[in-house]
Amino acid sequence: MNLYYFASPATFYPLAGKLVPWFALLAAALCAVGLYISFFVAPTDFQQGEGYRIIFIHVPAAWMSMFIYVVMAFWSAIGLAWNTRLSFVMARALAPTGAMFTFVALWTGAFWGKPMWGAWWVWDARLTSELILLFLYVGYMALQAAIDDPRRADRAGALLNLVGVINIPIIYFSVKWWNTLHQGSSVSLTRAPSMAMIMLWGMLIMALAAWMYTIAVSLARARTLILERERQTEWARLQLEGQA
Amino acid sequence: MIRFLITVIRRDVLLAARRRGDWLTAQFFFVMVVSMFPLGIGPEPTMLRLIGPGVVWVAALLACLLSLGRLFADDFRDGSLEQMLLSPYPNSLLALGKALAHWVINGIPLLLIAPVLGIQFGLPAEALVILVLSLAIGTPILSLLGGIGAALTLGLRGGGVLITLLILPLYVPVLIFGAGAVEGAMSGTGSEAHLSLLGAFLVMSLLVAPWISSLALKISVE
Numbered sequence: 001m002n003l004y005y006f007a008s009p010a011t012f013y014p015l016a017g018k019l020v021p022w023f024a025l026l027a028a029a030l031c032a033v034g035l036y037i038s039f040f041v042a043p044t045d046f047q048q049g050e051g052y053r054i055i056f057i058h059v060p061a062a063w064m065s066m067f068i069y070v071v072m073a074f075w076s077a078i079g080l081a082w083n084t085r086l087s088f089v090m091a092r093a094l095a096p097t098g099a100m101f102t103f104v105a106l107w108t109g110a111f112w113g114k115p116m117w118g119a120w121w122v123w124d125a126r127l128t129s130e131l132i133l134l135f136l137y138v139g140y141m142a143l144q145a146a147i148d149d150p151r152r153a154d155r156a157g158a159l160l161n162l163v164g165v166i167n168i169p170i171i172y173f174s175v176k177w178w179n180t181l182h183q184g185s186s187v188s189l190t191r192a193p194s195m196a197m198i199m200l201w202g203m204l205i206m207a208l209a210a211w212m213y214t215i216a217v218s219l220a221r222a223r224t225l226i227l228e229r230e231r232q233t234e235w236a237r238l239q240l241e242g243q244a
Numbered sequence: 245m246i247r248f249l250i251t252v253i254r255r256d257v258l259l260a261a262r263r264r265g266d267w268l269t270a271q272f273f274f275v276m277v278v279s280m281f282p283l284g285i286g287p288e289p290t291m292l293r294l295i296g297p298g299v300v301w302v303a304a305l306l307a308c309l310l311s312l313g314r315l316f317a318d319d320f321r322d323g324s325l326e327q328m329l330l331s332p333y334p335n336s337l338l339a340l341g342k343a344l345a346h347w348v349i350n351g352i353p354l355l356l357i358a359p360v361l362g363i364q365f366g367l368p369a370e371a372l373v374i375l376v377l378s379l380a381i382g383t384p385i386l387s388l389l390g391g392i393g394a395a396l397t398l399g400l401r402g403g404g405v406l407i408t409l410l411i412l413p414l415y416v417p418v419l420i421f422g423a424g425a426v427e428g429a430m431s432g433t434g435s436e437a438h439l440s441l442l443g444a445f446l447v448m449s450l451l452v453a454p455w456i457s458s459l460a461l462k463i464s465v466e
Contacts, residue, residue, distance in 0.1 A: 135413040142409050146400045155463040156396045160410060163392060163456060167414050170445070174417035178424060 007086050009226045010235045016219040023216035030209035037202035054112045055199075060207035062105040064214060065133060068098035072140075073165040076158030086222075088154035089229075091161060092144060093221035097214050099137035106130055125176040132171055136164045150229055248333045252341030253348065259318075260349045267311065271353050274307035278361045289366045296365030297375060297426035304354055304379060305415050308386040311350045312411075313404045315342055315394040316461065326465055339457035340450075343391040344384075351383035367430070374429040374439075381442045382422040388453035389414050395460035417445060 006012045038056035045052040072091045079087035109127065110120045121127065140157055147153035230236040260267045281299045282292055319325035328338055358379055362372045393411035397403040425438035 132413050132416055135409070139410040139413060142406055143396060146397070146402060146406050152463055152466075156460065159392075159456065159460055159463065160396060163414065166452070167417075170417050171413070174420045174441075178420040 007084055009086055009089070009230055010233070012086055013223055013226050013235075013239070016223050020216050020219050020223075023212050023219065027209050027212035027216055030205055030212060034202055034206035034209050037198065037205060042199050042202050043196065048116060051112065051115045054108050056202050056206050058105060058108040058112060059203050060210040061101045061108065062130065063207055064210045065098055065102035065105050065130065068094050068101065068214060069133065069136070069161075069168070070165065072098065073161050076161040080155065080158050080162070085154075085229075086226075088158060089222050089225045090218065091158060092154070093218040093225055094214070095137060095141050095144070096221070097217050099134065099141065101210070101214075102130060102134040102137060106134065123179065125172070125179040128175045128179070129168075129172045132175070133168070136168075140164070245333060245337060248331070249337055249341045249344075252328075252338055253345045256342065256345030257348055260345075266314070267349050267353075270307045270311040270350055271357060273310055274303050274354060275357060275361065277303040277306060279364075282364075293366045293430070296362060296367050297371070297430075298423045299365070300358055300361055300375065301379075301382075301419055301423040301426075304358070304383065305386065305412070305419060307354065308350060308383065308390060309408050309411065310404075311346065312387075312390040312394045312407055313397075315346055315391060316398050317394075317403070320398055320465070325461075329461060329465060335458035335461060336454040339391055339395070339461065340388075340454035343387045343454065343457070346391070347384045347387040351379075351387060354383060355379050367426070371426050371430045374435050375426045378422040378425040378435070378439060378442060381439060381446055382418050385418050385442075385446050385449050386415065388449040388457075389418075391457040392453060392460055395457045395464055398461070398464040418442065421445070 006015055034056065038053055042053070042056075044050055072094050075087040075091040075094070078084060079091065106127070109130075113122065114120050140160055143160055144153050144157045147156060227236055227239065231240070278299055281295065285291060285295070316325055319328070329335055331338070355376055358375055359372045362375050367375065390407070390411055393407040396410065397406045400406060421438045421442040425435035425442065428435040428438055
């Protein structure tokens with residue numbers, strides 16, 4: 001079977017429709033197992049007490065927020081290079097989920113920071129660069145929303161996405177350096193004691209759940225985007241009538 | 245090719261010289277934004293000296309963004325941008341010329357005003373020198389990166405606010421190194437490292453930004 005076969009929206013649409021429930025099911029199962037481990041199996045941390053359990057949400061969300069931006073850039077690059085419509089649709093479908101995970105990472109980080117550091121927010125290098133990542137997501141989505149012509153919106157967004165990816169390392173290192181110059185490292189996320197094995201497992205399972213959730217949601221979003229764009233074609237009309 | 249570049253720059257500078265109101269607005273915006281901070285925070289000299297470099301730099305970013313909205317818009321509206329894109333020279337050269345002209349029109353006046361504003365904030369003389377130096381290296385980066393945003397938002401409704409959302413996150417390193425250089429000069433830790441990094445960033449944006457702007461222009465115009 002040829003992989004390019006599914007690069008056409010008409011063939012990808014039913015494939016995505018078949019895949020969505022499976023990934024959603026996988027996400028729900030993994031999430032249930034992960035939450036069970038993180039709440040009932042993982043022991044209480046002797047330094048941080050129960051409050052540390054927020055990392056089971058926080059760390060997967062932070063991982064996904066960065067990972068999704070890179071995946072978007074991958075689709076954007078493919079779209080710009082080979083002019084494939086579906087790649088742009090995928091990049092666009094991923095953006096809201098990426099922004100959501102960035103926001104969740106910041107929010108849960110604030111909840112963790114209050115009992116541990118005594119402050120909701122500190123201008124730590126990681127926090128600041130995560131905040132700027134949120135700005136990059138918002139900029140991408142705002143540009144997409146402002147352009148009516150989908151072809152132009154796709155390509156302009158892809159270009160912005162790639163510029164952002166080039167800039168992320170520069171921003172990260174500049175913020176890191178700025179932080180160390182301004183204030184001593186009063187707070188550090190890199191803790192010396194290594195994590196208990198079971199905690200690590202809980203975190204990894206939750207990360208997998210977040211990953212499966214992202215795939216399911218972005219495929220579902222891609223399906224609606226495809227239908228919206230292909231509404232004048234014969235197959236899309238048949239699909240819509242079949243559902244009605 | 246150099247002739248083409250010079251022609252593009254000359255044309256934009258000449259247009260700006262004929263319509264002084266346009267570019268003076270951005271300069272006065274810069275002065276006013278900076279003057280608002282002492283009014284909001286209070287006139288204690290120690291506090292003002294501390295925030296001075298950052299305030300001047302942030303105001304410079306905003307003033308630059310304000311004028312960037314019109315970088316390609318006027319030429320796009322009367323159709324001359326399309327003609328220029330059809331010229332036999334590489335489009336990145338056009339984008340480079342436009343960005344350099346923007347720097348000549350909006351960046352150089354900022355360099356001349358900035359020391360006066362620095363004195364208002366009580367910055368010492370050596371810090372003023374570094375402030376002008378950091379702005380001299382940093383403002384071309386603002387024009388070059390801003391060109392990408394201006395090209396992407398060409399002809400869109402609400403383009404002015406949109407360009408801020410797109411470009412401000414990309415300005416973060418410039419702001420950090422620029423304001424950091426002045427702060428380094430004041431606190432005695434030295435500013436060479438900041439200025440070198442700013443210079444490196446300038447070289448990188450000179451190489452990459454015009455090319456990306458030209459791609460963005462092609463997307464927006466077609």
